[in-house]
Amino acid sequence: MINKENWDELTPNEKYNKRMESFLNPDIKFVTKEGEEKYKKNAQRYKDAIELKKPDRVPISPNMGFYPARYAGITAEEAMHDYEKMSMAWRKFNNDFGFDYLQSCAASGSGSLFAKLDLKLYKWPGHGTKTDIPYQCVEEEYMKADEYNELIEDPSAFFMKIYLPRIFGSLEAWEKLPIFPSFIELPFIGSGMVSIGMPDIQESFKKFIEAGQEAWKWAEVVGKTNKEIIAVNGIPSNSGGYTKAPFDILGDTLRGTKEIMLDMYRRPEKILKAMDTLVPIAIKMGINACDSSDNPFVKIPLHKGEDSFMSREQFAEFYWPTLKKVLLGLIEDGCVPSLFAEGSYNKRLDFITDPDLPKGKIYWYFDKTDMVEVKKYLSGKAAFGGNVPASLLKTGTPNEVEEYVRNLMDKVAGDGGYILTTGAVIDDAKDENIKSMVEAGKKYGKY
Amino acid sequence: MTEKLIDYIIKMQEQEALREVQDMINNNVPVMEILTKCRKAMEIVGERYEKGEYFIPELMMAAEIMTKIADMTKFLIQKEKSEEDNLGIIVIGTVEGDIHNIGKRIVCFNLEANGFKVIDIGEDISPEEYTEAIEKYKPDLVGLSCLLTIAFDSMKNTIEKIDEAGLRDKVKIMIGGAPVDDRVCEYAKADGWAEDAVKAVRLAKQLIGVD
Numbered sequence: 001m002i003n004k005e006n007w008d009e010l011t012p013n014e015k016y017n018k019r020m021e022s023f024l025n026p027d028i029k030f031v032t033k034e035g036e037e038k039y040k041k042n043a044q045r046y047k048d049a050i051e052l053k054k055p056d057r058v059p060i061s062p063n064m065g066f067y068p069a070r071y072a073g074i075t076a077e078e079a080m081h082d083y084e085k086m087s088m089a090w091r092k093f094n095n096d097f098g099f100d101y102l103q104s105c106a107a108s109g110s111g112s113l114f115a116k117l118d119l120k121l122y123k124w125p126g127h128g129t130k131t132d133i134p135y136q137c138v139e140e141e142y143m144k145a146d147e148y149n150e151l152i153e154d155p156s157a158f159f160m161k162i163y164l165p166r167i168f169g170s171l172e173a174w175e176k177l178p179i180f181p182s183f184i185e186l187p188f189i190g191s192g193m194v195s196i197g198m199p200d201i202q203e204s205f206k207k208f209i210e211a212g213q214e215a216w217k218w219a220e221v222v223g224k225t226n227k228e229i230i231a232v233n234g235i236p237s238n239s240g241g242y243t244k245a246p247f248d249i250l251g252d253t254l255r256g257t258k259e260i261m262l263d264m265y266r267r268p269e270k271i272l273k274a275m276d277t278l279v280p281i282a283i284k285m286g287i288n289a290c291d292s293s294d295n296p297f298v299k300i301p302l303h304k305g306e307d308s309f310m311s312r313e314q315f316a317e318f319y320w321p322t323l324k325k326v327l328l329g330l331i332e333d334g335c336v337p338s339l340f341a342e343g344s345y346n347k348r349l350d351f352i353t354d355p356d357l358p359k360g361k362i363y364w365y366f367d368k369t370d371m372v373e374v375k376k377y378l379s380g381k382a383a384f385g386g387n388v389p390a391s392l393l394k395t396g397t398p399n400e401v402e403e404y405v406r407n408l409m410d411k412v413a414g415d416g417g418y419i420l421t422t423g424a425v426i427d428d429a430k431d432e433n434i435k436s437m438v439e440a441g442k443k444y445g446k447y
Numbered sequence: 448m449t450e451k452l453i454d455y456i457i458k459m460q461e462q463e464a465l466r467e468v469q470d471m472i473n474n475n476v477p478v479m480e481i482l483t484k485c486r487k488a489m490e491i492v493g494e495r496y497e498k499g500e501y502f503i504p505e506l507m508m509a510a511e512i513m514t515k516i517a518d519m520t521k522f523l524i525q526k527e528k529s530e531e532d533n534l535g536i537i538v539i540g541t542v543e544g545d546i547h548n549i550g551k552r553i554v555c556f557n558l559e560a561n562g563f564k565v566i567d568i569g570e571d572i573s574p575e576e577y578t579e580a581i582e583k584y585k586p587d588l589v590g591l592s593c594l595l596t597i598a599f600d601s602m603k604n605t606i607e608k609i610d611e612a613g614l615r616d617k618v619k620i621m622i623g624g625a626p627v628d629d630r631v632c633e634y635a636k637a638d639g640w641a642e643d644a645v646k647a648v649r650l651a652k653q654l655i656g657v658d
Binding site for chain 1: 544595599643
C-alpha cells in the first residue's frame with residue numbers, strides 16, 4: 001500500500017516520481033545481491049522506456065494468459081482451482097523464460113471464488129468450458145436498455161442492486177437492499193435496515209463472506225508466489241491493476257456488443273451521459289488498484305474502439321473523449337496508463353497522440369496495428385510496444401520468431417520508448433518460440 | 448414512396464423505416480416489393496461497409512431493422528429464397544473449446560443477405576459434429592469461427608477429421624475470427640480465411656466459383 005500522506009499538495013509529476021520510487025525500490029527481500037541488481041536494472045529499463053529514453057536495451061515483456069499453466073503441465077481447471085499447482089506453474093514459468101518482468105499468477109483467477117459467487121458472467125473450466133479451456137465471457141444484457149437512468153443517477157446503487165444480483169447468482173437477493181443514503185437520520189435507519197434481516201438477504205451475505213474468505217485464501221497464495229518470484233528472479237511487476245475505457249465498461253459486460261452498437265443509433269445521448277458517469281469511477285478503479293499494489297502501471301485493455309468496430313467519427317464521438325479523460329485522470333494522480341489496443345488501431349493513431357496528453361506518461365501496446373506507423377505517430381510522445389503475433393508463436397518456427405523480432409528492432413525500436421511484447425495474450429504457443437522471442441529481444445534489442 | 452424505405456434503412460432511421468413498411472402494408476403494397484426494397488437497401492449497406500464508410504453498428508442496426516420488417520411482414524427474408532435459388536449452402540460454427548458467436552452471427556447474416564443458405568450449427572462444435580453436419584446438410588462450404596488463440600488446434604483437428612471422414616473433397620473450408628491470419632490458415636489447412644463479414648462473403652463466392 002502506498003503512503004499518500006500530503007498527497008493533495010503534490011503535483012502530478014511529484015506523484016509520478018513517488019510512485020516510480022516504489023517501483024524502483026520495492027519492499028522486497030531479494031534472495032541474492034545479483035537478484036536485487038537485476039531488479040533495479042529491469043525497473044530502470046522500463047522506466048526509461050516509458051519516459052521515451054533509450055534504456056540499456058529494449059525491455060522484454062510478453063503478455064501471457066494461461067500459457068504458464070500449459071507449459072508446467074497443469075490444466076486450466078487446475079490453475080483456477082488448485083492454488084498450490086497454480087503457484088508451482090507460474091514459478092516454473094517465471095524461472096525458466098527469462099522475461100524482464102513478472103508474469104503474475106493472478107492471471108488465471110480463482111474458479112473456487114467464482115463458484116461461491118455463482119458467477120454468471122463467465123464460463124470457466126469445470127463450469128461450462130472443458131478442463132483445458134480458459135474462461136470465456138458470456139455476453140448478455142446485464143443492464144437493460146431502460147436502465148441507463150439508474151446507472152446515470154446512482155451508479156453505486158445500480159451496480160449493487162441491479163448488476164451484481166444478475167452476475168452473481170449468490171447475491172440475487174441484493175436487488176432488495178436499501179439504498180445507503182437512507183441512513184441519513186436516526187428514524188430512517190430502522191426501516192432502512194429491515195431488509196437486511198430477510199432470510200434470503202442474510203443467506204446472500206453469508207455467501208458473500210465465504211466468497212471473501214476464498215478470495216483471501218487465493219490472494220495469499222498469489223501475493224506470496226509473486227513476491228518470491230520477484231525476490232528470486234529480480235523481475236519487477238509492471239502491472240499495478242486494471243481499469244477500462246468507459247465505452248467498453250458499458251459495451252462489454254453491461255449492455256453487450258450488439259446492444260451497445262444499436263444504442264449508438266437508438267439512444268446515443270444515454271450512452272454519452274452514462275459514460276460521463278463512468279469516467280470518475282474508471283479513474284478511481286485504476287488509482288485504487290495502483291495504491292493498494294503500490295505499483296504505478298494501470299492496464300487498460302481496449303475492445304470496441306478498434307478500427308473495424310466503428311468509424312472514425314464514431315470513435316471521435318463515443319470512444320475517445322471519455323477514454324482521454326480517464327487517461328488524464330490517471331496521469332494527474334501519477335499513474336501510468338498502459339493501454340492494450342487489441343485488434344487494429346491504424347485509423348486511431350492521430351487520436352491517441354492527442355496534444356492534450358503529456359509526453360512520456362503513457363504506454364500503448366499493439367496487436368495488429370502497423371508498427372512502423374505506430375512509431376511515426378508515437379515516437380517522442382508515448383512509449384509503445386508490440387506485436388509478435390499469437391499465430392506466429394503457435395505455428396511458426398524459432399527462426400521465424402527471431403526474424404520477426406529482429407525486424408521490429410530494426411524498424412521501430414531505434415529511438416527508444418519501445419517495449420517488446422506479444423500482439424495478444426498468449427494461452428497456447430510452442431515453448432521454443434517464446435524462448436526465441438526473448439533471446440532475440442536480448443540479442444537485437446541493445447542500444 | 449417506396450424509395451423512402453431504402454433511404455430510411457440506409458440512414459439507420461429505424462422508426463421511420465418501420466412506419467414506412469406499415470404504411471406500405473396498409474396500402475396493400477405486395478410483400479415481395481417491400482422485400483425487394485429491403486434487399487436493395489442491404490446491398491447499399493454492404494457496399495458502404497466494404498468502402499469503409501459503415502462499420503459494425505450499421506451492420507447490426509440494418510440487421511435489426513430487417514429482422515423487425517421480417518416480423519411485420521410475417522415473412523422471413525431468408526425463407527423467401529427457395530432451396531434452388533441460393534448461391535450455395537454453408538455450414539458454419541465456432542470450433543471446439545470456443546463459445547464466441549458475435550462475429551459469426553454477423554458473418555451469417557451477411558452471407559444470407561447475399562444469397563447463401565446458412566446453417567449455423569452453434570458454438571463449441573466438435574470435429575465429429577462438423578462431419579455429421581456435412582453428411583446431413585451436404586453443404587458447398589464449411590465455415591469455422593474462433594476468437595481464442597487456443598482454438599487454432601481445434602480448427603486444425605476439425606479439418607483433419609473432415610479429411611479422415613472422406614469429406615474434404617466435397618467441401619471448401621473457410622476460417623475466420625480475430626486472431627486468424629495466413630499462418631493460421633496454412634496451419635489448419637483451410638481453403639481460405641477472411642478478416643471481416645464482407646470479405647467472408649467475397650471469399651465464399653470465390654471458393655465456390657460464383658464470383
